[in-house]
Amino acid sequence: MNNVCIPPAFIFIIGAFLIPFLSGKARSTYVVLLPVAGFINLISIPMGTLMTVPFLDYTLTLVRIDRLSLAFGYIFHIISFITLIYILHVKKNLEYVAGFIYAGAALGTIFAGDLFTFFVFWETLTVGSVMLIWARGTKASASAGFRYLMIHVTGGLSLLAGIVMMVMKTGSIKFGFIGLTDAASWFIFMGIGVNCAWPFLHTWLTDAYPEATIGGTVFLSAFTTKTAIYALARAYPGTELLIWIGVGMAAFPIFFAVIENDLRRVLAYSLVNQVGFMVVGIGIGSELAINGAVAHAFNDILFKGLLFMSMGAVMYRTGKIKATDLGGLYKSMPWTAAFCIVGAASISAFPFFSGFVSKSMVMSAAGNHHMIAVWLVLLFASAGVFHHAGIKIPFFAFFGHDAGHRVKEAPTHMLIAMGLAAFLCIFNGTFYKPLYSILPYAANYEPYTLSHIVSQTELLFYSALAFTLLLLSGIYPAEMRAINIDFDWFYRKPLNALEALCSRIFNSINRFCDRVFVKTLTGQINGFAVNATTKLTNGLLSPVFRANAKKSAEDENSTSPEQAMPCGADVEKAFSTGTSPIGIFAACAGLMIVVMYFFA
Amino acid sequence: MFDNPKNVKRLLAIFFTSVVILFIMDFFVHKHAHFPWENWPVFYAIFGFVACVLLVLVSRYILRPLVKRKEDYYE
Numbered sequence: 001m002n003n004v005c006i007p008p009a010f011i012f013i014i015g016a017f018l019i020p021f022l023s024g025k026a027r028s029t030y031v032v033l034l035p036v037a038g039f040i041n042l043i044s045i046p047m048g049t050l051m052t053v054p055f056l057d058y059t060l061t062l063v064r065i066d067r068l069s070l071a072f073g074y075i076f077h078i079i080s081f082i083t084l085i086y087i088l089h090v091k092k093n094l095e096y097v098a099g100f101i102y103a104g105a106a107l108g109t110i111f112a113g114d115l116f117t118f119f120v121f122w123e124t125l126t127v128g129s130v131m132l133i134w135a136r137g138t139k140a141s142a143s144a145g146f147r148y149l150m151i152h153v154t155g156g157l158s159l160l161a162g163i164v165m166m167v168m169k170t171g172s173i174k175f176g177f178i179g180l181t182d183a184a185s186w187f188i189f190m191g192i193g194v195n196c197a198w199p200f201l202h203t204w205l206t207d208a209y210p211e212a213t214i215g216g217t218v219f220l221s222a223f224t225t226k227t228a229i230y231a232l233a234r235a236y237p238g239t240e241l242l243i244w245i246g247v248g249m250a251a252f253p254i255f256f257a258v259i260e261n262d263l264r265r266v267l268a269y270s271l272v273n274q275v276g277f278m279v280v281g282i283g284i285g286s287e288l289a290i291n292g293a294v295a296h297a298f299n300d301i302l303f304k305g306l307l308f309m310s311m312g313a314v315m316y317r318t319g320k321i322k323a324t325d326l327g328g329l330y331k332s333m334p335w336t337a338a339f340c341i342v343g344a345a346s347i348s349a350f351p352f353f354s355g356f357v358s359k360s361m362v363m364s365a366a367g368n369h370h371m372i373a374v375w376l377v378l379l380f381a382s383a384g385v386f387h388h389a390g391i392k393i394p395f396f397a398f399f400g401h402d403a404g405h406r407v408k409e410a411p412t413h414m415l416i417a418m419g420l421a422a423f424l425c426i427f428n429g430t431f432y433k434p435l436y437s438i439l440p441y442a443a444n445y446e447p448y449t450l451s452h453i454v455s456q457t458e459l460l461f462y463s464a465l466a467f468t469l470l471l472l473s474g475i476y477p478a479e480m481r482a483i484n485i486d487f488d489w490f491y492r493k494p495l496n497a498l499e500a501l502c503s504r505i506f507n508s509i510n511r512f513c514d515r516v517f518v519k520t521l522t523g524q525i526n527g528f529a530v531n532a533t534t535k536l537t538n539g540l541l542s543p544v545f546r547a548n549a550k551k552s553a554e555d556e557n558s559t560s561p562e563q564a565m566p567c568g569a570d571v572e573k574a575f576s577t578g579t580s581p582i583g584i585f586a587a588c589a590g591l592m593i594v595v596m597y598f599f600a
Numbered sequence: 601m602f603d604n605p606k607n608v609k610r611l612l613a614i615f616f617t618s619v620v621i622l623f624i625m626d627f628f629v630h631k632h633a634h635f636p637w638e639n640w641p642v643f644y645a646i647f648g649f650v651a652c653v654l655l656v657l658v659s660r661y662i663l664r665p666l667v668k669r670k671e672d673y674y675e
Binding site: 254255256258259330331364367368370372375379380383384387399402449450451452454455456457458459460461462463464465466467468470475476477480481482483484485486492 | 601602603612615616618619622623625626629630631632634635638642643644645646647648649651652653655656657658659660663664667668669670671673674
């Protein structure tokens with residue numbers, strides 16, 4: 001089947017290049033309507049479409065619409081629409097253009113039916129996203145952006161190597177199930193893993209996301225990790241290793257989040273934690289688990305976006321984002337506080353909020369397969385995420401001790417964007433059927449059983465009880481003006497030191513060579529080349545000169561200067577001006593022939 | 601609203617009451633369990649509480665001393 005349609009990515013990416021020609025209200029209207037146009041185009045493309053175009057010896061599949069790609073397509077359009085409303089205060093074009101290129105690249109990646117198209121859009125994701133980090137314009141964002149770029153380029157190379165090896169071996173560029181078999185599949189696996197923020201590969205996320213612009217972070221939280229989740233669900237469902245990777249991701253970030261002071265970095269850690277649940281779901285690979293992973297990706301984009309938006313609004317009004325500088329903002333920003341609490345309740349999976357209907361699918365899938373350790377760690381992570389994202393974020397920003405900020409409520413467009421996201425969080429949590437109907441497999445799961453509601457509420461309330469008691473007793477770690485080193489320490493400190501050491505060693509070798517070869521030896525060789533013949537001639541003629549000198553001394557009175565016999569200085573002068581007497585010249589030529597005769 | 605200690609106390613009272621109600625409710629709800637321990641009374645309550653206390657203690661007393669640095673550490 002070869003249906004022709006407008007690839008969803010093209011609307012965003014080509015549309016992005018028209019933004020610089022617009023300004024003011026026209027630009028605002030345009031950027032908000034572009035995702036709407038994209039969405040209308042998306043729902044007009046029939047299910048099962050495969051749009052192919054010939055390219056060299058291969059056939060590229062620019063658009064593949066199936067249930068898996070479509071679910072991601074819907075949410076990518078929705079969050080683009082919401083985020084664009086959220087950033088309408090931004091004056092510069094860069095963020096809009098970068099945002100659309102980034103979102104368009106994400107759409108291109110998920111709808112790509114072949115590895116080549118997939119790779120091109122995958123790399124475009126990196127380009128778009130790094131612009132959103134650099135757009136902040138601070139020194140910290142510049143260097144975080146560079147580290148981000150280096151890591152993603154490395155991941156991209158791994159992906160490319162895997163794709164090339166795979167295409168060489170199979171001769172097909174089709175992008176479908178791969179599974180962990182040969183070296184090629186491992187390279188692709190690791191390439192995707194970088195974007196998925198696996199443990200030890202996650203530092204680009206927690207390093208760079210809090211350094212991006214206010215709206216940039218909202219964009220970033222939606223696309224890179226979720227396209228990676230899509231790619232894993234497409235190519236590696238049921239890969240057991242993913243279960244353990246996901247368990248690691250769900251567990252370790254919550255410890256860092258508890259002691260982190262930068263609230264957007266807290267959210268970055270909780271992003272890794274939530275993606276962990278999705279990775280576990282893909283690793284389990286059953287229909288329920290894959291459905292759970294996709295549903296949770298859908299919901300996470302909304303509630304994580306909402307949380308980042310609320311923190312962005314706080315940052316926009318107060319200029320602060322560290323917990324030590326914030327507190328008591330519910331008085332000045334009640335709506336933002338309310339929306340933040342909705343996001344917090346959703347990520348914590350309270351009944352009637354979106355996390356409740358999706359996270360539990362992954363938990364149930366683990367339970368169905370009797371994975372005891374996995375289930376226990378996920379339960380621990382569920383309690384932990386409530387602790388750091390559910391309580392800590394709203395508490396330290398809007399309640400806690402009053403930091404004395406008396407600011408205006410967030411701008412209207414931000415409130416509208418947050419309101420939309422909050423509405424969808426509650427809607428998905430309460431009326432979950434529409435969400436379930438777009439999942440890759442038919443969903444028979446029933447989240448609202450009395451048993452599930454009571455056990456989840458118990459888990460959360462007793463987590464809250466622990467927080468309350470620890471806070472009242474003073475054991476809860478006070479927020480401190482400090483940073484916490486993570487795995488990025490290895491490339492920011494020892495690797496930096498190694499670079500400094502290498503630069504010392506190689507630069508001193510360089511300086512030594514410069515002194516010896518360039519400054520000293522070259523001059524000497526040059527001098528030798530210029531003066532050697534003169535010196536040689538002088539040496540050979542020295543008996544003659546000496547005899548001449550003796551003779552001149554004898555006829556001192558009778559000899560005029562014109563008739564003076566040649567001496568060493570004359571020879572030197574003659575050679576340097578090229579005017580040597582024929583006799584000497586002939587002697588030298590003869591000498592040369594003799595030398596050549598012996599040595600040639 | 602929360603500057604008044606009375607309101608904070610009231611909120612805490614509501615919270616502690618609901619915690620107790622949940623505790624009692626648990627004995628009357630039949631669980632769809634994957635694992636036997638899910639049927640233990642108030643398993644989720646204890647798990648949630650212990651998990652969070654452990655989380656905070658480990659973060660504060662083990663992780664923080666290992667990873668905490670001055671804010672200008674990387675500059």
